[in-house]
Structure formats: C-alpha cells, structure tokens
Amino acid sequence: MPELPDVAVFKKYLDATSLHQRISATECLDERFVKDISRRKLQQRLKGQRLDATVRHGKWLFAPLSDGGAFVMHFGMTGNLDYGSDDGDPPEHTRFVLHLAEGKRLAIISQRMIGRVSWAEDIETVLAEHDVGVDALSDELDAETFAEIVGSRRGAIKSTLMNQSVIAGIGNVYSDEILFQAGVHPAVRANDLDEKTLRKLHRVMTRVLQTATRKGADARDMPRTWLMGNRGDDEPCPRCGGEIEDITVSGRRGWYCPRCQPGG
C-alpha cells in the first residue's frame, strides 16, 4: 500500500500518538528487517530517547531523536503502524516495536518483509545513499522544474513517475491515477510529451497526492471519478464508461482507459 499519501498518513498517525514519549526499550522480532546497522546498535541508539518530530520524504519516514540522529522507517509494499497499549502480543507481522512510557507501544508491521527500520546520523545522507530524488509534494518541485526533470527522460512516463530517483513518492497505483486524470497513456515516452502536457501532469500529480492524503489514503474514500477503485478486469472507466485495460510497463502492471488516455 505505502506510496506518498499512505506514508503521509503514517506520519500524521505517529505525530498524533508517539511523539515526545521516552522509549523504554525496543524489540526486534525479525533481524532481517533492520538494515544498514546491527540490530543491537539500533536498539542501543533508540533506548532512552524520544521521537522529537517526523520528516517524510517520498516513501521514507524519519523520526529525529532527542539526542541526535533519526529513526528511519520504510514500509515497502505492505507496511503499517499500530499504536496501542503495551500488553499482550503486537499485531501479526509486527517486525519491530518501540516500547514507550506509560504502557504504550508503537508496532511497525510489514507482512512481506520488504521494508526496513534503521538509524541515521543524518537524513540527507540516507536520501543520497539511496538516490532519492525531490519529494513529489516539495515546494521546490514547481511546474517548470517538473517539466525539466521529467521531460528529459527517455523511458515510459509511467516508469519515470515511479522512478524514486527522479521524483520520490509515486508508486504503481498513484502513477496510474495521475496518468488517468491527465489523460496520458502510460507507455508514452516522457521526452515525447509537450510542455503543456508536462505542466498538466504536474498539476494533476499535486492534486491527486494532496487529495489522497487528505482522505486518509483510503481507496474507498476517493472521488468516484478516480480510476483507483476500478483497477481490474472488466471494470468500467469512471469517466467514459469504456473498458479499463491493463498494460505492463517496465515490469509493472498498470491500468488505464484506452479511450481517455490515447497514444502510446
């Protein structure tokens, strides 16, 4: 699930539940979920500290710590957070737990293990190491910059939007949504798009990501005119009523409406 809007929701959730509480202990339920640092060191770094704030960049979530450094979270394909009272077992597929003061705990859940927790001295360094580009909702990414970055790419527009080193935060579902609402075929090469279309894509991208975040990133709550609820065989296009089709673009299966998104 976790693309930019989902992670933005996790950030709000963490802000509302877990900030400024002392971490009394941590628990690692699967060592493989800890990356770039040993489990023991991560646990040492966290113990006794507080999560001071949260910073989201693309699909990454960071929580700067009271004594410096930051707790790093990435949710992969199936991550989630769960805050609750610290008695009994945490939810299924919990990989890491922060035990907090006053009998609470924050569980980091990841069913498929593609995801991570880690520690970073410096957030910018982590982003550079993983070649993470500008955040899709960053103020720095205005229409002109977007057109410049995206319009210089030779790959399919869908893969370009999903490429985290180009723009960070968009995954398979939201790339389909953005292209649908902009009326752009997913397989069109990015550098074949004209300036006007690129600016439209930027406008639509911003609107889609902001709206989705505001609605809690829950597909069921999105406007009916969105593609999101109709991804699948034999589904009608929410705009024209025609049939939605699937297409594989650089190994990822996407959905689009051939009538509303001509070309390719």
Place this chain on the structure above:
DNA sequence: TTCCATGTTCCGCA
C-alpha cells in the same frame, strides 16, 4: 498449487 503483489536494488545492455 501457481501466480501475483501498492517496493527497492542489482545487473546487463545500449
């Protein structure tokens, strides 16, 4: 049982 998945990373090729 086989296939597929909303993510990242690595590798081979142009």
Place this chain on the structure above:
DNA sequence: TTGCGGAACATGGA
C-alpha cells in the same frame, strides 16, 4: 558513464 528495463528478493493471499 548513464539511463533504461528486467529480474530478484520474501511472504502470503487469491
């Protein structure tokens, strides 16, 4: 050298 596409990765639900 850089950018692109495909495959691998781990796990479990359909």
